[in-house]
Amino acid sequence: MIYRCNGCSKTTFETSCPGCLNSEVSPSSELDAWHLTPLDPSFYPDFQYRSKGLIKDFLGKKKEQAQLNELLSNVLRKYSELKQPYFTNFIHTTRQRRGSDEAKQSGEYTQLDLFREVLVRKGFDELEGLPSLLDKLLQTTAFNSTYRGFARELSRHIRANLADTLRSWIEEAGTTFRSDLALFYYYLWENKVVFPNVQFNPQAASTHGIPLLPLQALLNSLELCEDIYYDILVERLGSQLEHFNPNQFITMYLVDAMDGFQFEAFLVEIFRTIGYDVKETKKTGDQGADLFVNRFGKNMVIQAKNYSGAVGNSAVQQAISAKAFYGCDEAMVVTNSYYSISAKELADMAGVRLIDRIGLQSYLDDYNQKLIEVFEVEEESA
Incomplete structure (x- = not known):
């Protein structure tokens, strides 16, 4: 069986969270030791x-x-x-x-x-x-x-062997492999994906306390993932240095120069490029929604704010209203600036995701990397 730690949100096959065992915080829940939810x-x-x-x-x-x-x-x-x-x-x-x-x-x-x-x-x-x-x-x-x-x-x-499967997954997932590795192996077990070097414990599905994979096997796999991720980063940097075109790539300074409509249009391109299904809204009467994105089977409404100063409560309130009006699963506000303290508090209370300048830079990095990959494919096929 697989468990989720309510303290650090990581998944594990152990009945005590390995990540929390070394922390100074004491467990206070009756969900096994260390707040585990099966x-x-x-x-x-x-x-x-x-x-x-x-x-x-x-x-x-x-x-x-x-x-x-x-x-x-x-x-x-x-x-x-x-x-x-x-x-x-x-x-x-x-x-x-x-x-x-x-x-x-x-x-x-x-x-x-x-x-x-x-x-x-x-x-x-x-x-x-x-x-x-x-x-x-x-x-x-x-x-x-x-x-x-x-x-x-x-x-x-899913590929023919474990290493290729891990690489394909990590190329898209990024550093989330560190917290989702147990989910990865749970998927292999549940869907009967067989790799010679992965041996599951057949008693784990019916016996409380028996892990699906030994902890050491999971730690060894984590080391393999780190090696794969390191290689991916090195290859991406080499490719970027070889193919970087300052006239084609988008920097945060170009984003700052956009007006509101250009910023919304660019976010559409950003989210589509990194794998989301995107739908724009009408420019008027949008009930606080600038665009909708869909991924993992969930709909999210996005409010776009291209500001030079701090973004306040009104943007978060608009996202909350749009989420309720359109019946979306999630709401997000994206800005090239930062948020006021009260906006952060309101967003935290209402479950609205806030993407500030630092978060937007991560999206830009992913977007520019996709452009590099497209350039490489076109170069190989030429």
Whole structure:
């Protein structure tokens, strides 16, 4: 089974997060050690029998495990029935900012409180006896949604051997391979992609605590990925030095010289070049949306701001309104400048992604690299 650490957001096959074990922060969650959320709810600690001592285990283990199995069966059935639309829509439309205890003390109700009551009234009464279960199910729902998008993208990179597959994936994924390597191998296992040098543990799918891959095997693979990534960077720099054309490439200074409409048009070109499906909006009456992009099966609305000063709350508010009006999964504001503190706070509260000058430079780097690759292909075919 694969787990996600709620502390560092990395995925792992271990029942304790390797990345957090060396940190000074102590675990405070009952989700196994170090806040781990299993991809499969049947691996939740709530449904695993806990030893009560030799004699009590002998007398009651079988009966209690049967009760836990029945509880698990009921929870999985109800979760499956209610996942669409309740769980999936909840993670796409809300973002918790305050704990239930704090909210209740001030006489307020959080969206999570209300959502729990919605589910209880729909017959999900297990949430009353297991108060932390809803958090875990929501985390699993979000994780599954992310994984489905990841799997669709990774399917395009499968090659005849492991090294070529890793290279194809890393060329597009960049440094995210460091946090998503366990997802990579989980995809290979789930889709029965066989490489001679990858040996999965067949008991991992049904036995709690047994990793799909030994930790050392994963660490060895991470070293291989680092070598591959280093080679990619060296090759890209060499290619850029050989083929760079200052008249063709876009710099941030050229972006600064654009007007608002030119900036929007350029963002369309940027996102299309780096692999997104893009749709522009009308220049008037757009309800705060400048363009829509689609990737990983999710729709995102983008508000473009070509400013010389700091971008304030109004841009974030426009993105929030556009996300609600058009029913998008995500919202983003992109600028060649920076954001005010209040804009950052509002965006964090509302779950709006902010791309500032530094983030836009990363997009420009990807865009210019794609131009180099196109130039190389045209040169080879000439």
